[in-house]
Amino acid sequence: MSTPSEKAEIVVLGSGVSGLTTALTLLENGYDVRIIAREHFNNTVSANAAAVWFPYKALPVEKVVKWSNLSYVKFKELAGIPESGVSIIPFRIIEPADETPFWLDALPKEAEMSRRNITVLGSDFISYSCSIPLIETHIYLPFLHDKFLENGGTIQYQEIKNIKRLAKQHPVINCTGLGSRELCNDKELYPIHGQTLKIKSTKNTIGLAFDKFPNEPDNELAYFIPRSDCTILGGSAFKNVESKAIDEDLTQRIIDRCLLLDPELETEHIISSHVGLRPGRTQIRLEQDPEASIIHNYGHGGAGFTVSWGCAAEVLTLVQNL
Numbered sequence: 001m002s003t004p005s006e007k008a009e010i011v012v013l014g015s016g017v018s019g020l021t022t023a024l025t026l027l028e029n030g031y032d033v034r035i036i037a038r039e040h041f042n043n044t045v046s047a048n049a050a051a052v053w054f055p056y057k058a059l060p061v062e063k064v065v066k067w068s069n070l071s072y073v074k075f076k077e078l079a080g081i082p083e084s085g086v087s088i089i090p091f092r093i094i095e096p097a098d099e100t101p102f103w104l105d106a107l108p109k110e111a112e113m114s115r116r117n118i119t120v121l122g123s124d125f126i127s128y129s130c131s132i133p134l135i136e137t138h139i140y141l142p143f144l145h146d147k148f149l150e151n152g153g154t155i156q157y158q159e160i161k162n163i164k165r166l167a168k169q170h171p172v173i174n175c176t177g178l179g180s181r182e183l184c185n186d187k188e189l190y191p192i193h194g195q196t197l198k199i200k201s202t203k204n205t206i207g208l209a210f211d212k213f214p215n216e217p218d219n220e221l222a223y224f225i226p227r228s229d230c231t232i233l234g235g236s237a238f239k240n241v242e243s244k245a246i247d248e249d250l251t252q253r254i255i256d257r258c259l260l261l262d263p264e265l266e267t268e269h270i271i272s273s274h275v276g277l278r279p280g281r282t283q284i285r286l287e288q289d290p291e292a293s294i295i296h297n298y299g300h301g302g303a304g305f306t307v308s309w310g311c312a313a314e315v316l317t318l319v320q321n322l
């Protein structure tokens with residue numbers, strides 16, 4: 001299986017951002033690839049992501065930095081293709097003044113980062129301004145999906161119950177996100193609840209993310225992300241919360257926090273509200289299974305898009321060495 005010419009069909013499990021990116025990468029490097037997924041990409045966690053390039057709730061740090069950096073470069077390239085749904089936008093990230101955030105190491109030089117000290121509700125912070133990729137999921141996921149099919153990939157919708165049996169017939173790349181709790185009996189995986197809402201676009205909104213909002217619980221944050229057709233407001237990061245019900249009180253707290261940061265946001269009319277369960281894990285599992293012809297690529301937490309191209313490149317290297 002070291003070269004594509006040997007042509008054993010590879011099965012990629014999952015059609016979220018990890019599965020689609022990995023499948024496309026393998027296909028573009030000459031392998032025959034079939035995606036098998038329980039759900040269409042529209043019904044995945046990936047479809048509920050915000051999404052910007054930003055390494056959030058994903059470990060281990062050194063690898064996440066490397067994968068995020070590689071992905072930034074690829075997203076910059078995709079930003080030159082209007083139908084990809086990727087663009088480079090100005091963004092602000094607010095961090096405590098006494099911490100040096102690790103994500104700075106993942107940011108390429110061209111991101112033009114600047115910083116200034118600010119005070120929010122009496123506490124000191126640094127506001128980092130930089131240019132980062134915006135990934136409009138409702139355009140980007142269909143773009144990846146269609147490109148995969150146009151290049152000769154195939155997709156089959158089916159739930160896989162026994163991954164080891166499948167791996168006896170094909171090399172398998174496991175991109176099932178939270179699905180690996182059952183599929184691989186992985187006890188290190190857990191959901192991280194994220195609630196967002198969409199509002200009307202406001203002219204000239206600059207996106208912002210603020211994880212450690214003063215006087216608020218650790219698992220509630222404030223961010224707003226301007227898309228071409230709306231602005232997304234968030235959010236939450238409740239570990240081990242499985243419910244996908246919309247919490248109206250949380251919606252109001254999100255609005256209040258975001259308005260404090262940008263009073264111009266048009267929050268009177270909510271277009272829709274969403275909940276997604278991020279696939280949290282002690283650390284991203286990207287490795288070959290010691291007992292079977294399976295490469296795992298799941299557990300990307302709040303950074304599935306951010307690390308997607310870096311992880312896919314590493315899967316390719318592992319496949320070449322199978």
Ligand SMILES: Cc1cc2nc3c(=O)[nH]c(=O)nc-3n(C[C@H](O)[C@H](O)[C@H](O)COP(=O)(O)OP(=O)(O)OC[C@H]3O[C@@H](n4cnc5c(N)ncnc54)[C@H](O)[C@@H]3O)c2cc1C
Binds near residue numbers: 017045276302306
């Ligand atoms: C509110 C919110 C905001 C976010 N914002 C960002 C952001 O700004 N930037 C960022 O990088 N990330 C963000 N994320 C995180 C990101 O969405 C996830 O990390 C990413 O979607 C995980 O993708 P995945 O492909 O690994 O999993 P998923 O999207 O969950 O896809 C898993 C796939 O596996 C399939 N599957 C599962 N089990 C089986 C089985 N047994 N057999 C066959 N198929 C199976 C599913 O059907 C699905 O197709 C956000 C997430 C949320 C919820």
